[in-house]
Amino acid sequence: MLVSSLYYRSILERSLFARLRDLDYIRANGLPPERWLRKGAPPRWDGRGLRRARALRRFVKHTRMVESEEVRSLVMDELDRIIKDNG
16 A cells, blocks of 8 residues: 555656646746756757647646636746747
């Protein structure tokens, strides 16, 4: 029981919580999260980061974990602006 609980927690940590942390970081700073960057790379948007931003946008579009549709729209607009400005 304990092992399965730890296993599911690790899955959530890697998928859901990491995405939410990345989203918060992007919205606060306008830059890609440090874990998306290659070692020693400057914090700027490159092709790899933009692909991940598009994947994060798809996550926001389809997840049920939003406060309201207005919030979803706001977050998607912010991500769209970042992708457009840097792509």
